[in-house]
Every structure is written in structure tokens, then in C-alpha cells.
Amino acid sequence: MGNKQSSSSSSSTTSKKWDGNAMSQNDFMERDTVLVLNNDDIVIGSESKKASHVFSTDQSRGVLHRAFSVCLFDSSTGEMLLQKRASTKITFPNVWTNTCCSHPLHGMEVNEVDGPEDVKDGSVKGVKAAAVRKLEHELGIPVGELPIENFKFLTRLHYWAADTVTHGEKSPWGEHEIDYVLFITVPTKDSITLKPHPDEVDDVCWVTQSKLLEMFANDDLLFSPWFRLIANRWMIGGGENGKGGWWDDLDRTMNTDDFCDYENIHRFDPPTEHLGGGGDAGPWLDTKEAPSAIATVGDTVGDASKKQGAYGKIKTHKESKLSQLMHIDEVCSAISLLYINPLKSNLESDNIKKSFDTDDLAFCDDILCKVSRSFAAVIRQLPSELLVDVLIFYLVLRALDTIEDDMTFFASNDEKVKVLLAFHKTALVDPEWKMMGCGEGDERRLLEEFPKCHSVFAALREDSRRVISDITLRMATGMAEFVGKDLGQGTVDVQQYNRYCHFVAGLVGEGLS
Numbered sequence: 001m002g003n004k005q006s007s008s009s010s011s012s013t014t015s016k017k018w019d020g021n022a023m024s025q026n027d028f029m030e031r032d033t034v035l036v037l038n039n040d041d042i043v044i045g046s047e048s049k050k051a052s053h054v055f056s057t058d059q060s061r062g063v064l065h066r067a068f069s070v071c072l073f074d075s076s077t078g079e080m081l082l083q084k085r086a087s088t089k090i091t092f093p094n095v096w097t098n099t100c101c102s103h104p105l106h107g108m109e110v111n112e113v114d115g116p117e118d119v120k121d122g123s124v125k126g127v128k129a130a131a132v133r134k135l136e137h138e139l140g141i142p143v144g145e146l147p148i149e150n151f152k153f154l155t156r157l158h159y160w161a162a163d164t165v166t167h168g169e170k171s172p173w174g175e176h177e178i179d180y181v182l183f184i185t186v187p188t189k190d191s192i193t194l195k196p197h198p199d200e201v202d203d204v205c206w207v208t209q210s211k212l213l214e215m216f217a218n219d220d221l222l223f224s225p226w227f228r229l230i231a232n233r234w235m236i237g238g239g240e241n242g243k244g245g246w247w248d249d250l251d252r253t254m255n256t257d258d259f260c261d262y263e264n265i266h267r268f269d270p271p272t273e274h275l276g277g278g279g280d281a282g283p284w285l286d287t288k289e290a291p292s293a294i295a296t297v298g299d300t301v302g303d304a305s306k307k308q309g310a311y312g313k314i315k316t317h318k319e320s321k322l323s324q325l326m327h328i329d330e331v332c333s334a335i336s337l338l339y340i341n342p343l344k345s346n347l348e349s350d351n352i353k354k355s356f357d358t359d360d361l362a363f364c365d366d367i368l369c370k371v372s373r374s375f376a377a378v379i380r381q382l383p384s385e386l387l388v389d390v391l392i393f394y395l396v397l398r399a400l401d402t403i404e405d406d407m408t409f410f411a412s413n414d415e416k417v418k419v420l421l422a423f424h425k426t427a428l429v430d431p432e433w434k435m436m437g438c439g440e441g442d443e444r445r446l447l448e449e450f451p452k453c454h455s456v457f458a459a460l461r462e463d464s465r466r467v468i469s470d471i472t473l474r475m476a477t478g479m480a481e482f483v484g485k486d487l488g489q490g491t492v493d494v495q496q497y498n499r500y501c502h503f504v505a506g507l508v509g510e511g512l513s
Helices: 025-031 049-053 116-120 125-139 207-215 224-234 250-255 321-325 329-338 350-355 357-373 373-379 382-403 413-426 443-448 450-458 462-482 494-512
Strands: 033-037 041-050 065-074 079-085 100-102 152-162 174-186 201-207 264-268 294-295
Touching: 025 041, 025 049, 025 321, 041 049, 049 116, 049 174, 065 224, 079 100, 100 125, 125 174, 152 224, 152 250, 174 250, 174 494, 201 207, 207 224, 224 264, 321 329, 321 357, 350 382, 350 413, 350 450, 357 373, 357 382, 357 450, 373 382, 382 413, 382 443, 382 462, 382 494, 443 450, 450 462, 462 494
Parallel strands: 065 174, 152 264
Antiparallel strands: 033 041, 033 065, 065 079, 065 100, 079 201, 152 174, 264 294
16 A cells, blocks of 8 residues: 554544543444524534434434545545445445544533634634544554644535445435545555544545546445546546536645635535435435425524524424323323312512513513523412512523524624623613614514513612613623533533633522522
8 A cells, every 4th residue: 555554553632531442332322412404504403423323214314414525635646545444333334435424422522613704714623623533543644744734624415325225225324414625645555544443444445537537336345325426427527517526627626715615505415326215315406395405604693493402402302292181180280280170470569560561571481481491480489579570580591692692693703702791781771772683583682672581670679770771791601611612521520610600690599599
């Protein structure tokens, strides 16, 4: 091969918490936490690698998550490095593919989570950091040999594929990804160290375009569906819009933005042999029911699925109606609560009616029931002397939380932090303050009609207003501290966990007391 050989197996230096050499394929499936996405490539949560790759009747195409595909070239010869995925891989074993393909993860010491602003400017440092981590793990290429700044981000593709070739037509495994395509060149193949990990890679080879096409034509060789899409769509044979293929002119690809597309997500169904799987999934991305064939980043800001914390955005546990009815004690309690001894709100007390604007208080009561069903039932049973104070306390913090949760409304985290830190001086001081377009559903309505909440807040006792303002500022300060941190796989340590819990829960208890 002509490559430098490392004297010992490599170990990941990218993250103290992730050591690929100490993990089995099953460990990766259970422990790695991928970035769950909506169809517009907005991170909306996390899931284990295993759960996200399951194809079943409950999730016929798995769970959409973020991935990357690296293509590494020898610039002196124009050859590309391919790898053959190990036979021990759980998904798509024994297939030839591009140099390296894997997933950015939550919880890495070097943050691997990119936001919309990172995509728009093409920096995607999180995806590139993940690529460096996995190139070292899979191929033994030391971190320093492939600097992050040398990677070229070109575009994204949204695809899915059931691993039916390996596991049969009812395959329980598959891929459903928005894949970031990265190119990188080295002066010669001898300038990098290659020592493939035997549990990841069975073979490697450097190929020219003509050699790759010969391999594609060989029915005895298996290729990953995502690499076939990338190669046939963009890399070879003219590419799109008459610009030529990316591989045809590596210098142009690497040193200009002629082929870069940071706005669009290109969507593809798999080849027919990769349809089906455990959920019998058929064509989707090429049909009218699919997301737009090419979706522009930021086109649908305000989509409920984009708001972190929105009801229904991530799959939740559900039971059938019959299963629910089998819990006789719960059914009896529900009937009693709804029809025999229903809860009555103490908002109808005379002293409350005399102290607050009737219409504004009615709005606060209504929106409370919309944004928090369980808390609303408890708050409305409080003594009249406390009820409105606690109701407004909750709505103020809910409004603050809505601002903190919205992952797409603000141009940057710095802008969000400024709004959070000023909230106690704007929303709680200016009777006309409101925020349009932030959040989703009833949470958005709460912010857009906040002057009605302010009206009731302003009529509270001075000591209540002071407590609410103080807790609001302290909670906002805590939110600002954590707003830029990736918490998808938890906090860094127990001390940080305790601090985070203090801000999001402890301060509420302090305020109530």
C-alpha cells in the first residue's frame, strides 16, 4: 500500500468520554448517542445508535439522525481511499464504501453538534470533529495528520435504506440520515498513517475513477447505498448543472465554492433492493408525501417540530385504548375526578375578581391550562391568597423557558443570551412587551400576548413581584450559562448536573417557598 504503519493501535484523543478501542460493536449501538433531526436538519433530541437504526412497524424507516461521509484523496494521483466495512459490523457489513462514514454524537468533549448558522457558513466544525475522531478510530489516522480546517464541506443528502441485502427483506436494521459530505486531500498516500481497526474495516484500497466504475459494475461486490448516491449524483460523470463532477477537478472542488451547496438538502429514496425492512417501507422521498425534494435551511422557522421541548416532536411511549382501560383503579379515579367530585378552580373567589382585570386573568387561566395540564390542576386548587401569584410565577418562567428552548428563532446563541438576561427588565417592566414568532403553539401565543400576563403581574403585591423578578433573573442567568452547551448526553459531571438542576428546578422551589 505504500503507507506509513503505526507501531501501536491508535486511541481516540478527541474525547475523554469516548474510546472506540475499548468498545465492541454492541457497545457502540447501546452507548453512542446520535443527533435526532427533523426533516429540515434541526437537532430535536437524541437517541441511542441502536434505537435509531431499528426498522420496525413502529418506525418503518428508523429515526432520522445526522451523519457524515468523508472522501479522502491522494492529490498527486487523484486516487480515492475506499474501505470495506468489517463483517462484524451490525449494519451494512461487508460493503465497500467511501473513506469513512459515521455519526457526530452528543456529549463529546469536542462539541460535535452543529446548528443552522454553522451550516449556512459552511464551517460545520462539529461534523468535522466527528470525522477526525472516526478516521482515527476506524483507519488509525492520527488526529494531527488531518487538520479540521483541511476538510471541505460540500452538501447534504437525506436518504434512507433498509439493510435487506445483509438481513433479508424483513431486515430489522437500516439507515435514515441527513448525511454531510466532506472532501479532504493529502499530498500523497504516503503522507498519512493507515492502520485499519479490524473490528471496523476488513480492507482498504486506493482507486481511480475508472477503477471505481469497474467495481460498481462487478455484481460480486457490495457497495453502501449512500456512497453510490454520492458518487453517481455528484462525483463522477458531469455532476449537476453542467459543472462537472467533484472528482473531475479536485483542485477546483477544494479551493473554490463552485460545488458547495449549504442551503439545500437533497433527498433520495434508496435503490429498490434496499426498500422494505422490518416496517415494509416503500418509496417516500420521491413521492408527493415527502418533504420538499430540496428543502432550504430556515424556510420553515416556526414549524412545531423545530422547537426543542414542543409536545409531540419526539416519539413518546403510548399504550392502546384497551391497555389503558385495563387499569381499572385508574379508570375509576378518572371517572370520579371528571364527573363525581370534579376539581373546582378557586379563581372564582370574590377577592380575586376584585383585584385583577377579568379578561386578562381569564387569558392567564386559559393559557395555563394549555401550556401545563398537570400544574394547572394543582395551581387552580391553591388558596385564593396564593393562587394568582403562583399562576403568574409559573407563566413568567414558562415564557422564559420558551425563549430558551427555541433552537431556530435567534440568529446566534449570543443574541438569545441577551434576551434571556434582559427578560426581567423587559417583560416584567414594560406593559407592552411581547415577542412575536418565538416558540410554537400555545407557548408562542403566551409570548405574543404577554401584555395580558403583565397586567395581572403588575396588580400583584409588591413582595410577590419582587420574588418573581428575582427568580426570573437567576433562572435566566443559569439558562444563559448552559445555552451553548451540548446536553444531549448529559452534563460533564455530577457537579454540573446539580448546578443545572438548581437552575431549572431548585429555583422554582425557592421562589414558591
